[in-house]
Amino acid sequence: MARRPTVYDVAKLAGVSTATVSFAFRRPDEVRDSTREAVLQAARELGYVPSGAARGLARGGTGVLGLQSFDLLTESDILSPEAQHPNDGPPDPRVFPLYVDEVQRGFELECRQRGRSVHISNDPRTPQDVTDHAGRVDGLAVFPSRAGLSGVAGVLESVVRTVPIVLFSMGGVSADDAFHRVQADNDGGARALIAHLVDHHDARRLTFLGDLAAPDYQERFTAITDELATRGLAPPAAPLTTSPHTATGDHTATDDTASEGLPAANDAADIAAIITDISVTDLPDAFVCASDQIAIALIEQLTRRGVSVPADVIVTGFDGILASRVLHPTLTTVRQPMADMGRTAARILIEEAEKRSGSGRTVILPTALVLGESCGCESITAA
């Protein structure tokens, strides 16, 4: 493949200046027709592809929005081995699309509509990864992740001073900073769920499943506890306490070295262990899971051990991902408006990239209780 031709090459071949070449492309109507044609012709002839880097440099600002995704592979850790096909295989809703995927899709759709392209970057392993990615975009949307470790999150504090950043699902953190936030109404959703479980199913002994290090999960847990208290009920059992390491998604500049040497935190593994250890002989009235994925993995495990849902015990999820509707039993869960969250984030980034206001906005989107078979509200129609 040949060296990429440049404006100079095109200019020479077309017998014009580089300025004219640039204009021919960017301001077609400010160039005489014949000239423009000559330039375009020369460009085609040379296979000229303008360097995005050079352009971005010269103009300052690329029309690109970034999405800090994270390693989806570890997401399936709580699933039974069969579900973890490494390569291809039939579509499995337990693996895709998940929460992140739906949010990402909304983000992409909005960007598409507003003429922006999307830059998807890996789970950052070092602070450098973060700055490198941030340096390529006009704004960055970030999912919470185990990146809270090793100072990766801390760097965001620094980055946000020059690049607009919106944090997904990071409620509960000091909102008095430059970060923008987009989150779901965990509180309202969790309360509605508990109200249903208690008032309608007379559930009293609940067990909560989920790593409280995740801001979202923590919010849900708190709301659940409070809503139970309101009814004079005891807080839910929560077998998983906050991990010793810095909280998932925590982005405060905490002592990095403390967690630097830790093995990658893996709440999936923790959850998996707990699910496996659950006592089948002493079941609560309901397992209230912090996410649909956890609920699904739990049901799978319970079923395997002869416990039937919802006959023997109620199980609820949270998120409302596709799998919660197409697997059986369908999940009683709280749906987050994922696509909307993605779209909102993109919108904020686009606006903010221009206004450059200093303080962060927070948008909380409504959630909705969705009744399914796993609480006994719908009859199970198929296996």
Added chain:
Amino acid sequence: MARRPTVYDVAKLAGVSTATVSFAFRRPDEVRDSTREAVLQAARELGYVPSGAARGLARGGTGVLGLQSFDLLTESDILSPEAQHPNDGPPDPRVFPLYVDEVQRGFELECRQRGRSVHISNDPRTPQDVTDHAGRVDGLAVFPSRAGLSGVAGVLESVVRTVPIVLFSMGGVSADDAFHRVQADNDGGARALIAHLVDHHDARRLTFLGDLAAPDYQERFTAITDELATRGLAPPAAPLTTSPHTATGDHTATDDTASEGLPAANDAADIAAIITDISVTDLPDAFVCASDQIAIALIEQLTRRGVSVPADVIVTGFDGILASRVLHPTLTTVRQPMADMGRTAARILIEEAEKRSGSGRTVILPTALVLGESCGCESITAA
């Protein structure tokens, strides 16, 4: 938000040269510890985020791979109005994830694994859009699309001379060029499907549904026709003939002006019209659809008009998207290894970005017949 600090700012604050700043980041071990610390400290203090553009320019080559996606919105055109929620709503497998989404996911996963980030660009509307996007990446993967219109596809011929490009699902086109191709074994899959329909269900009168302008669809149609001929049967009826405009995904440099003024081709609309017009009184033995989406829309329409599948007529799909497994009746279809296709494309691009060999590779991945309820092979368990 402050002006983005540059190397110069950091250099000055740290009391070193810009070269040292650069080294401190990119070659940490070639800089004295104390110096490096000073630089890092200064950088943090300033909220320094290195410009990706500048870096890309200076080094030539960004670690980014591009994916030319296309406007998913029009994809749902053949669905009943209810399915076309503009914003959020419960997850609907008829809308997501589709073929492109699964391929995209594979592409992303592979990139993630190989340390590349992904640049997702919109459906190009002008040749410029194509070059602009191509100019930002080290390699580009492209889906077939209506972009064949208005010369958008033609420009790829020019672009491929300087940027590695892999074409998805574009079989049947002259393979003697610089394009790399990743496609599914349409021929084998279609033949297996026909063999099943004819040998097992004794189907003889078939109707094919799908715009033959799509290379994939054309391949399937040809294989179907041939396989039927092999059995001494008549070719399938194909109510939709090739559109008058340049073929979808066609990237040969055809006369642009001819199609320039045309309204955006919309095979979805064509299909929708045909589906609506289908005579309920003169049904074939089976409707062999070019894609799962078409099959699903068809079944929806048939059901609405009192025709039951598979009791009254058999319907088959192609692709094996998630919806084909979770809706009822489940589809008898041919599955493409979508994630693998995406991964393969990424792999090719990464390798090729280095080797820069001149000629294109073509990889054909295997397909697999999947039996479902829509041909009567499985009993329908739920509505």
Added chain:
DNA sequence: TTGAAAGCGCTACCAT
């Protein structure tokens, strides 16, 4: 180990 300086390819301002 660190500094000076020459680009990388494009845009945009100032002339003409």
Added chain:
DNA sequence: ATGGTAGCGCTTTCAA
């Protein structure tokens, strides 16, 4: 309408 040209911010020899 077109040309000359000074940067944009970073990397990378080459010297010191």
